[in-house]
Amino acid sequence: MNELLTYLPPSIANMLNSWDTNVLFITIASLVAWIIWRVVYGRLEILVSKTQFHWDDLTLTALKTPVSTLIWCWPATISLGFILQDYMGSKLNWLSTLKLILVIGIFVWITMRLINNIEEYVLENQNRDETTVQAVAKVARLFFIVIGALTVMQAFGLSLSGLLTFGGVGGLIVGLAAKDLLSNFFGGMMIYFDRPFKVGDWIRSPDRQIEGTVERIGWRMTIIRTFDKRPIYVPNSVFSNIVVENPSRxxxxxxxxxxxxxxxxxxxxxxxxxxxxxxxxxxxxxxxxxxxxxxxxxxxxxxxxxxxxxxxxxxxxxxxxxxxxxxxxxxxxxxxxHGADIAFPTQTIQLEPQKAGEEELLTPSSLA
Incomplete structure (x- = not known):
């Protein structure tokens, strides 16, 4: 690039070397790339709509917004480097870290959108178990979030081995401080694996005043809608200590x-x-x-x-x-x-028959 600038007039070469011109070119290039992406996305959308395979639609939908964001944000970090380098006069090594974090964030974002799309698509089929689908989706989201967080930490230069060692000691402290939260978490896992009930089931407990339809099973609590339409928020740890009856089964x-x-x-x-x-x-x-x-x-x-x-x-x-x-x-x-009828409560009063003759009354005159 510098050799090409030597063949240009000095005024034009100075203009191309200035940061504002570079930022303008980068912005124009981003706009062109975004327009190309929108055209390509439109073509792909037409193609996948003609297929009977639904997973390509879900993947393409998950890519739409994150890729557009990447097209604008990646050149923006380069433009930011030109601007700051012109004022500071030194190389900015942290910009490479920022770009890496951007890529990681876009990847996690795409994964989250894809998981959400798949969850919604699977739940549209009435023959699927809603509780199982939600449990798998939550575990998948948690897995990719943790992987993304660990990758970002490594990008900042943190040692994962040291972090895991600290996590062992810190986990013990956190576990003691948040034992109720952890008991609710593992209570939720017990519900997902043992499956005493699922979303939509009518449940009740003879041990507690709990009866209604299960609306949602979360990591910390389960939401039950009573028959008078009041919500009950039950911590998941409660279900490990009570008897649950599931009339829906x-x-x-x-x-x-x-x-x-x-x-x-x-x-x-x-x-x-x-x-x-x-x-x-x-x-x-x-x-x-x-x-x-x-x-x-x-x-x-x-x-x-x-x-x-x-x-x-x-x-x-x-x-x-x-x-x-x-x-x-x-x-x-x-x-x-049959000429019969349903009985209703009755009482029969039985009277003794009247005696034929009355006994002669004893009077003083009769005794004389």
Whole structure:
């Protein structure tokens, strides 16, 4: 470059040697490079939209903004070097470190965007486990952030071996000071690996007043939305000390009813029991493969009690009540079809029959 400048007129050579001219050329070159990138990106966007492979779309989207940032920021560091070197008159070695940090930051940024895009794309498929996908995405993000931080530290001249040695001692101190935070972190890991519940499950605990739908499982706490729409923020360490019931994983829901028949309908009980059992065995929403019991169960104070014990095929709460309503109406219809009826609480008062003759009253005159 310097040899070429010798063949130019002195005025032009001095202009090209000045820092402001160099900055102008660099800015123009950045603009041209950015325009070329936008054109190339547009062409690539058209090409990947025609493929059935979705990962190329996710990768291209992740590259868009970081590459544009790199096109502007990398030349900007060179321009900054020209400006500062003109004023300070010495070489700036830290600019090379700044460029390395810029490249590392762009790489981590692209990786984070790609992980987020993949997570969103996978979660769009309803057959994917949301909790597992979120757990893998969080671990991947944490891994690349740690790798990027260690690389930046090494770029500043820090010894990683010394840093790891210090981390062993410092980790013990931090662990003692933040044991609750660490217990919540490992509690979250336990939830991810043991999977007693996942996002969207209805859970409850008989040990605590916790019941609702799981909205989010974080590293420190789990958010549960109660049925009256209030959020509950539960530290993850709590789940290692309590019993958690997960009704969402039920295979069936149970119908367990005691139905009272009037005592005067006692002769019809056997046939009523047989008809109710046949109805349940043929009901499309009742799982006849599970336990199914219909029996005369005892003598209650006001009724003859029938036990109806069966399981529905559905586990959905709303659908379960619809099926239960239909079953109870069918049972009532069977009872009425036999000329019987449901008993209601009654009391019978039994009076002693009146004696035929009254005893003669004893008076002083009769005793004389």
């Amino acid at each position: 039920m295979l069936n829901r149970r119908i367990n009813e005691n139905i009272g028949i009037r005592y005067q309908d006692g002769a019809k009980v056997e046939q009523i029991v047989a008809d109710i059992k046949a109805m349940l065995e043929n009901h499309q929403d009742i799982d006849a493969k599970q336990t199914l019991i219909v029996n005369f169960n005892g003598f209650a104070p006001s009724s003859l009690t029938l036990l109806v014990y069966t399981f529905t095929k559905t586990v959905n709460w709303i659908r379960y009540h619809e099926v239960k309503q239909d079953v109870l109406l069918e049972i009532y219809s069977i009872i009425r079809s």
